[in-house]
Amino acid sequence: MSVILVFLAVIAGFAGWWLSHQRLMAKPWLEQGMAGDYVGFDRSALPTAKIGLGVFLAVVGCLFSLFTSAYFMRMGLSDWRPLPLPRLLWLNTGVLVLSSVALQCAVIAARRGQIDMARLGLATAGLTALAFLAGQLMAWRQLTEDGYLLASNPANSFFYLITAMHGLHILGGLIGLGRTSASAWSGARPQRLSLSVELCAMYWHFLLFVWLCIFAVLAGWAATFIDICRQLLT
C-alpha cells in the first residue's frame, strides 16, 4: 500500500499548504465585521471549473495509485510471470504525447483568439487520442494472439485491467473534448472557449502523466527503481 500512501502524502501536502493560507489560527469569536483583510481568503482566483477538475484529477490519481499498489502487492507472490510489452506501446506513447502537445497549442491559440489554430489543435488532439485508443486495442490483440490471455497470469490481468481503466478515462475525456470542439465550431465566446480548452488540456496532460507512470510500472522499470532505492537505503 506504499504507493497510495505516498500519493496521499502528496495530497496532504497540498491540503496542508492550502490550509496554512486559510488563517486556521484566527480567533473568529473576536473578529466581527467585514475587515478587508479577510476578504482575500474568501476564495481562489482560479476559475471554479478548474478547481473542480483539479479535485477530480486527485480522485483519478488516487484510483491509479491504488491499482499500482495492488499491482506491487500481487507482484510479490510466486505465480507472477511478467509479460513482454508489445513494442507498439512506444508508438502509442508517442501518439499520446502528440495529442497533449496539440492540445497545448490549441490552448495558446485560444488564448490569443486565433480560432482557426485552436480548431486545428482540437481536431489533431482528438484524432491522435483516437489513434492512441486504437493502438492500445491493437496491442491487446497482439498479446492475445501471442497467448497472453487475461486470466492466464496475474501480470496479464493487471496489464489489461490498468490499460483498460486508462483507456476508459481517455474515452471520457474525448466526450469533453467533443463538446469543446462543438463549441469551437459553433462560435462560442472566446473567453469561454479558452477556459474549456484549458480544462481539456489539463485533463490530457494529467492522463499523459498517468500513462507514463503506469507504462513505467508495467514495463518493470518502476520495480527496478524501487529495488535500487531499497538497496541504497539498507
Place this chain on the structure above:
Amino acid sequence: MVDVTPADAVPPAEVGEVELYHPHSWWTKYVFSQDAKVIAIQYSATATSIGLVALVLSWLMRLQLGFPGTFDFITPEAYYQFITVHGMIMVIYLLTALFLGGFGNYLIPLMVGARDMVFPYVNMLSYWIYLLAVLVLVSSFFAPGGPTGAGWTLYPPQAIMSGTPGGQDWGIILMLSSLILFIIGFTMGGLNYVVTVLQGRTRGMTLMRLPLTVWGIFTATVMALLAFPALFVACVMMLLDRMLGTSFFMPAIVEMGEQLQHNGGSPILFQHLFWFFGHPEVYIVALPAFGIVSDLISTHARKNIFGYRMMVWAIIAIGALSFVVWAHHMYVSGMNPYFGFFFATTTLIIAVPTAIKVYNWVLTLWRGDIHLTIPMLFALAFIVTFVNGGLTGLFLGNVVVDVPLSDTMFVVAHFHMVMGVAPILVIFGAIYHWYPKVTGRLLDETLGRFHFWVTFVGAYLIFFPMHYLGLMGVPRRYAELTDMTIMTESAHHLNSFISIMAFIVGFAQMVFLFNLIWSIRHGREAGGNPWRATTLEWQTPQTPPAHGNFGKELPIVYRWAYDYSVPGAKEDFIPQNVPGAFAPSREPA
C-alpha cells in the same frame, strides 16, 4: 483586539453572481431538478426507503437469533443474505448517502451563502446514478439465487464461491456493480460539495467562520473522495475474478472436490483495499455527525461552541489520521506483529482528537441555557452513545484484546454503538432541527419525544447486553446458535430479549415516519427561524427557501456562527449576516 469595520465598508464581490439554471417545466423543477435542495430531498427519501429495507432485514435476523428454529423460511443462506444486505445498506446506501447527499446538498449552499451547488447538472446526475445503484442492489433480491450472502465485507474467496449464497449466481455481481455505480455517483456529488465550500462562499464567510456542520461534511467528503476509489478498485478486481476467471484475490482452491481455475491470488490484498476504504468510511459517517451535533448543542444550549478552533483542527486531524489505521480491522488476518503494533498505536492516537471533541461538547453545555428540545435530546444521547462505543473501540484497538473478541458479538455491539446508533441519533436530531426549514412546519412534539425515548433507551437495551454476550464468547456471523455449550439458557433469554427490543425500536421508527409525513400538512407553523439560530440557512427571506436561496442579494457575513448570549446584545443570538460590533462573547486570549 476587536476588529470592527463599519457595515458600509463592504468590499465589492470578487466573483460575480453565478448564472443560475432556471427550470421551465414541472419535470425539471421536481424530478430532474438541478436545485440542490430538491436533490437533497430526493437523496434523503431514497436513502430512507432503502434504509427501511435494511430495518426489516435486521428484524428478520433478530427473529432467527432470538427464536432459533421457529421460523422455517429463515434458512442459514437467507440469514447470511440478510446480514450482508443489512450491513451494506446501512453503512453505504443509508448513512453515507444521507449525510453527504442529503444533508450535504441541503445545508452546504445555504450555510455558506451560495445560491446553489457550483455544478448543478453534475449534482443532478449524482442523484440519478445513486438511485440506479440502489435499484441494482434491490434487484438482487429478485435475481436467481437472491442477493449475496458474503457478509458486508465481501471477503474473497468465499464471496464468489458456490457455498456462499449468490456467490456463483447473480447476487455478488449485482452487489459489486451497484457499489461501482454508487462510487461513480458519489464522486460526482462529492466534487460539488468540496468545490462549493471552496468557491461558493459568500462575502465575509472565511473558512474559520463556517459552521462546524459544513466543516464536518466538507472534510468527510474529501475523505470519501480519496477512500472510495479503494473500494472501486477492489470491486472491479473481484468482478473480474468472478466473471472472467482472473486471480487477483483468488488463491488455488478446491471446491466440492474440483480444482478451480484460479491460482495464487491473495485474499489479504482484498482486505487491504477494502479496509483502506472501510476505515475512513467510519469517519466519513462520523465527521458530519460531529459537525451537526456541535451546531445542535450550541444552538439549543444558547451558548457559543467551546473551542471552535480546536474543533476544526480535530476534524482535520481525525480526517488525516483515519487513513493510517485501516489494518486494525485485520489483526486476525495473520499479519506481521510489528504491523499490528503500528496500527494499534495509530488507532489509539486517533482517540485524542476525538476526545477533544467530546470535552468541547460537554464544556459547551457547561452553564449553558440548555433547552431540552428534541434535537438537543438527540444530541445529548449521541454524546453518551458515542463515548460508550468509543471506549469499546479502545479495547478492540489493542491487538491482544481484539484477537479473542474479534469474532464475537462484542464487535457487533461496538460498531453498532459507535457508527450505527450514534450517527443515526444525530440524523434524527438533525431532521427535527432542520425539518422546519425544509417544510415550514415543526414536527409533532409528543410523537417526537416518544420516538426519542423509545429509540434511545431501546437502542441501549439492544446493544448493551450484546457486549456481555460477546464477552461470554458468543460468536457473531452464526445463523444457528442452539447446539453450542457457550449458549447457556440465560444467553438464550438475553437474545430473545434483545430481539423483542429490536422490534419495539423498529416500531418507534414507524411512528417517526408517520410524524414526518403527517407534519408536512398538520405540523405547527414554524416561521423562518424557530430555534433562533445564527447560521445563514435560518436567515433566508422565504421558508422553505425558494430557488436561489437568498432572494435578490446574497447575504454578507460579519461574524462567526456561534454568537449566542452575547453580553450587550438585544437578543440572545446574533445572526451571521448582522453587521455591527458587540463585546466579544468570550475572553480567552
